[in-house]
Amino acid sequence: MTLATYINDLLYRYDCVIIPDFGGFVTNRIGAKVNKYTHTFSAPTKQVTFNSLLKHNDGLLANYIASSENISFEKASTAISLSVIKWQNELQSKAVEIENLGVLSLNEEKQIVFEPNTSVNYLTESFGLSTVESAAISRYKQQVKPLVTIVAKDEKKKVPVFIKYAATAAILLTLGFSAVNGYQQNQQKKILAKQEKAIQKKIQSATFVISNPLPTINLNVAKEKEVSKPFHIIAGAFQYTENAEKKVKQLRAKGFNAKIIGVNKWGLTQVSFNSYTNRTEATNNLYTIQDTISKDAWLLIEK
Incomplete structure (x- = not known):
């Protein structure tokens, strides 16, 4: 029985898999990334880390092995303990490589150091998505010529007289229309204000009598949602x-x-x-x- 196989299976469905009396593998979600140097796009993934303080047996790994191998919970727990003893003995002299997960080793303080295998993506939402490489985008640095033709100073001076008069007349007409529109808008505002005051007086002086009152309605207030028990x-x-x-x-x-x-x-x-x-x-x-x-x-x- 290869313990790493069952750990890999569970990491696709759970964020934490604990190996009793050894430590726990924890996953953290990382979004999509863009590498501006290699021009590649990477899909979202789960980053695997190792926490040596998570040693308490939660039954997840042993139960999964028991159901997969069709053995009792006790036999599955025994198999896990044997694998843990083997890993601990090997760590005293060399690094231990766990299939698809990464490499475990001891530092100078005899603490376990984990180097994850980044080639495996445990995020099921990114299944089938691979790294995409894009061609580098080249920038167009040539100076853009202006679209508006620049008129010479001598040409500006030669403006016909009738064009000047036409422009002046257009400006006067525009100002005239603006003044008329402004006066009409002010008159409309005054009329609307008077109508609103009259309506308010009618509402204040009105008396409402309801001969057939509506029956009382009993509302059943919905209870608060139950606390999640996962x-x-x-x-x-x-x-x-x-x-x-x-x-x-x-x-x-x-x-x-x-x-x-x-x-x-x-x-x-x-x-x-x-x-x-x-x-x-x-x-x-x-x-x-x-x-x-x-x-x-x-x-x-x-x-």
């Missing part, structure tokens, strides 16, 4: 909806806030013990359920 402790997945509904009734009889949370990609109806708003509370309850009720319970993080 963390679900899964009790099982069923091929038939009837079996899923029976499971919900059994769990509710035991005091759980069980419910059907939907159908997964394999067409199975998933039933949860309970749902939570934060990851810490969900993880603590998961451990309690695994110790007391069902060892196969696992945590589903909904996007």
Whole structure:
């Protein structure tokens, strides 16, 4: 079993994949980029980083391996632990390359340093998009000639007399029309102001009597939306909806806030013990359920 294969699969769907007792691979979205030196356009991508402080087992990786390999949750957890021990031993003497993810190594302070593999894009929205190269744009530096013909000084002086008189007459006519239009606009404003005052007086003196009042209408105010609870402790997945509904009734009889949370990609109806708003509370309850009720319970993080 190659652990890197399952980590790569989960990074396409989740922003964080934790390897228990080792660290977590976290993705951050980066928008499209333009390289002005190579004249290339790169599609949006997910940048992968490594955080050695994320060591707490959230059950995501082990559950995915168990469902893919058709083995128990305990066997999957054991396989992960063996891979982690192997990586830790190899890091003492050399760098460890994880397929498609990148290279892990130790610095002088014995801290893990991660160098990601930038050739793999975990952003599903950019699937099939590759780097595009564009030809360089050359600038036209030749001086542009003016479109308006420059008239010589001698030609300006030779303006016919009748053109001067025509221009003067046009200016006087324009001024005359402007004065008339201004006077008409002022008169219209005065008339409208008088009409508005008359209407206001009628409204103030009017008395409105309603003989048949409308009945009272009761409005039901909609409740606020429920707080998002993206963390679900899964009790099982069923091929038939009837079996899923029976499971919900059994769990509710035991005091759980069980419910059907939907159908997964394999067409199975998933039933949860309970749902939570934060990851810490969900993880603590998961451990309690695994110790007391069902060892196969696992945590589903909904996007």
